Amino acid sequence: MPAPRIRQARADDRDDVVAFTRETWSDRDVDDYIPRVFEEWIEADGPEQRTVVAEIDGTAVGICQGVVLSEHEAWLQGMRVDPDHRGAGVALSMMEALLAWARKQGASVARDMVFSWNDGGLGLSRAAGFGAATEGRWAQPAPDPSASPDLELFDDPDAAWGHWQRSDARDLLSGLGVDPDEPWSLSEITRERFRSGCERVIALGDEAGTRATTARIRRREREVEGGGTETWAVYGHSSWDSPDAARALFDAIAADAADLGVDHTRVLIPETCRHVSEAAAADGRISDEPFFVLEADLTGPP
Secondary structure, three states, X not given: OOOOEEEEOOHHHHHHHHHHHOOOEHHHOEOOOHHHHHHHHHHHOEOOEEEEEEEEOXXXXXXXXXXXXXXXEEEEEEEEEOHHHOOOOHHHHHHHHHHHHHHHOOOOEEEEEEEOOOHHHHHHHHHOOOEEEEEEEEEOOOOOXXXXXXXXXXXXXXXXXXXXXXXXXXXXXXXXXXXXXXXXXXXXXXXXXXXXXXXXXXXXXXXXXXXXXXXXXXEEEEEOOOOOEEEEEEEEEEEEOOHHHHHHHHHHHHHHHHHHOOOEEEEEEEOOHHHHHHHHHHOOOEOOOOEEEEEEEOOOOO
């Protein structure tokens, strides 16, 4: 099999890409988002985003994208390879090309997200030089206009930042939260993000101080099978210090989401027995599987 040529993706690659991504996870009854976003990716490519394909004999057989999230952080996503060309180094060639691109853009670290069931993706990331960074899961409390937290609710970015800095959640998530601008990516949470990079910061507490915090970072709309759309509110981190505080936090999120009129929520939580079980006890709605975030050090000699 000839070596793949890695190049920037073009609009006329669409048919090739759609053909090998249409049933990426058909065995898991999960739709692949790549066919829906391909045109958007191509149009948005520029200094802070690069979409590449692997081409063999004039046909695109792989796709992947790199995005610059901050002055020192890059994110890789959307790795897909035609099943007929897997195991031939196609994916690794694309990752290496994007890591080189990220380094040229000034990034000192690159990360990616792989769901726990994707053993091929995990192995590929390790082969490309990525190491373990953190693991998380999504809590999904249902919007509820009748929800009322038992703790006092106050929108104080500095109180939220202080609680986050002291929390075990921060350590467990390596200081990462959902990025405000790039869907399905994580970047380092900063005090400035709490002050101006979120739609709403939520802190809850009592006379003893702040007990729980989260921040709504975006609302998004997406198409659903059969037509129509659904809306999601995304909360980029969560920290709490007890089961009661967890219950109050998820009640606050449910009420906030109901006020917005969204259909669903997604809240980042650490993947530990304590956090997952307390989130389940507080609301009962969590994602089926965790995800892993891996990272590659881009400093030093190329």
